[in-house]
Amino acid sequence: QRAPPPARSDEHQPPPFHRLHPPPGLYERLLTWLWSSHSSSIVTLDTNEADIPADPARPTDANGTFSRPPPEAPPYIRRTANNRLIITVAEPVIHEGRTVGIIQLTRAASQVDRALFAIRSSILSLFLMVLVITVLLSWYLSLTIARPLLRLAASAQIMRESSGRTGTVPARLLARRDEIGDLARALQASAQALWKRMDAIERFAADVSHEIKNPLSSIRSAIETLLRIEDLNQKRRLLTIINDDVLRLDRLITDISDASRLDAEMSRAQTEAISVVPLLSVLAEIHQATRKEGEPIILTHSEGDSPEHPLRVLAVEDRLVQVLRNLIGNAISFSPPNGRILLEAxxxxxxxxxxxxxxxxxxxxxxxxxxxxxxxSERPKEEHFGQHSGLGLSISRQIVDALHGTISVENRHDAQGHVAGARFTVRLPRVMA
Ligand SMILES: Nc1ncnc2c1ncn2[C@@H]1O[C@H](COP(=O)(O)OP(=O)(O)O)[C@@H](O)[C@H]1O
Ligand SMILES: [Mg+2]
Known part of the structure; x- marks a missing residue:
């Protein structure tokens, strides 16, 4: 008989794992992995034997399917149905080159059990520790990062939805010294910049409507009077007033539309290095070429300018010319007959x-x-009505501010200390060679 009878085979072969224990959980598998990776030279088995004593004959049984541990085999470890570990060490006894027997030592490995328990509990406590740290850390993060960010988002939301100034960033967030504080301050600053801009637009609209109302009401009352009176001379006078007001309105609207476009234009325009001395000369020459009898003379003067190192500023040429034209225009209109105007760099x-x-x-x-x-705008009474909107200097200052410069005015005095005229000065960043 080659094949052993099935009953006998069943008796000796350890039944499959799943018939003894429920399928292993994650934890069990983890421990098994830990165990086998530590001592690959140790064989473990699961059996349904009773604890102790293990039948010492069984592993040596010739017909058994347990393979006998070969000479110098590693310790043999079994787990019983009661989940106890049994360690068996077997050594062949060799006499005159022949194996005459085997010495087998079997122990209940309570120490191994204890060690295993210690390892398990340390892993478990480590796991719990990591869990606690993770929970604490996420709580801390939510407290210090997520919640302040949500609060910032909420104030941004309120700012967006309400038209007023409500929804300012909480002071506690502004006072923080970390990145969230930076973010809060940046949000606050941009909100304030927007509010400032909105205020400026509102004021501009109010100023504009006020300025337009004056000539309009003047026109209306002139027309009303015109309808009532018969005298031709008076009618002509009223028509002249209406004409002046229309001119003034035209001028106003032109200047206003220039001024309102200016911001957008300045933000788009690229600054470049501009040689100022040739610019001043050209402006003076243009005036001299078209100058009429009695009009002021324009002179130029410069310091620190040479062909190798021209005096240059960082600006937008068209806008700089606009500022200078405004100043020159004012100077011309306030100059006495044949007065002198000096352009200096x-x-x-x-x-x-x-x-x-x-x-x-x-x-x-x-x-x-x-x-x-x-x-x-404050002009002598006799000056031609409608020429001056009072926007020239305000536009000039807006341009110079955008070019990171300054504009100022002072009175010039003569030797006796009397006012001898006005001097407007524009300072712009210099471009070194
Ligand atoms: N060179 C100057 N000398 C005296 N007053 C001046 C001079 N330039 C400007 N001003 C005063 O500043 C005011 C504002 O000037 P500006 O903004 O150019 O408006 P506008 O020229 O339309 O009156 C003028 O109305 C005038 O009273
Ligand atoms: Mg002017």
Whole structure:
């Protein structure tokens, strides 16, 4: 009989694992993996034997399908049905070259069990520790990052939805010294910049409607009177007033549309290095070429300019010309007959000062600040009505600000200390060679 009877085979062969124990869980598999990776030279088996004593004859049974541990075999470890570990060490006894027997030692490995338990519990405690740390860390992160960010998002939302100034960034977030504080401050700053811009637009609209209303109401009352009166001379006078007001409106609207486009234009325009001395010469020459009898003369003067190292500023040429034209235009209109206007370019540190001086009446001390305001215009009575919108200096200041420069005004004085005219100075960043 080659094949052993099935009953006998069943008796000796350990039944399959799943018939003894429920299928192993993740934890069991993890431990098995840990165990086998540590001692690959140890054989473990699961059996349904009783704990101790293990039948010492069984592993040596010739008909058994347990393969006998070969000489120098590693310790033999079994797990019983009670989940106890049994260690067996077998050594062949060799006499005169022949194996005469085997010495087999079997122990219940309670120490191994204890060690295993210790390992398991340490892994478990490690796992719990990591879990606690993870929970604490995510709680901390949500407290310090996620919640402040949500609060910032909420204030941004309120700012977007409400038209007023509600929804400012909480002060606690602004005071923070970390990245969230930076973000909060940036959000606050951009909101404030937007509000400032909105205010400026609102003020501009209010100023514009106010300025337009004046000539309009003047036209309306002139027309009303015109309808009532018969006198031809009076009618002609009223028509002249209407004509002036229409001119003024035209001028106003042209200037207003220029001014309102200016911001967008300045943000698009590219600054470049501009040689200022040739620019001033061209402006003076143009005036001299078209000058009529009695009109002022324009002279130029410069310092620190040479062909090798021309005096240059960082600006947008068209806009710089616009500023200079405004200043020159004012100077011409305030100059006495045949007065002199001086255009100067002088380096001052890392800036270049461009100035326009005239021999006019100068500016009253109290008005030195307000002349740059929008629609501020104070002209002699006899001056042709409708020429001046009062936007020239305000536009000039807007341009110079955008070019990172400054514009200022002072009165010139003669030897006796009397006001001898006005001097407007524009300072712009200098471009070194
Ligand atoms: N060179 C100057 N001399 C005296 N006053 C001046 C001079 N330039 C400007 N001003 C005063 O500043 C005001 C504002 O000037 P500006 O903004 O150019 O408006 P506008 O020229 O339309 O009146 C003028 O109305 C005038 O009163
Ligand atoms: Mg002007």
């Amino acid at each position: 002088v380096p001052v540190g890392n800036m270049v000062a461009l100035s326009v001086s005239d021999e006019g009446p100068g500016i009253p001390q109290a008005k030195l600040d307000s002349i740059f305001d929008r629609f501020y």
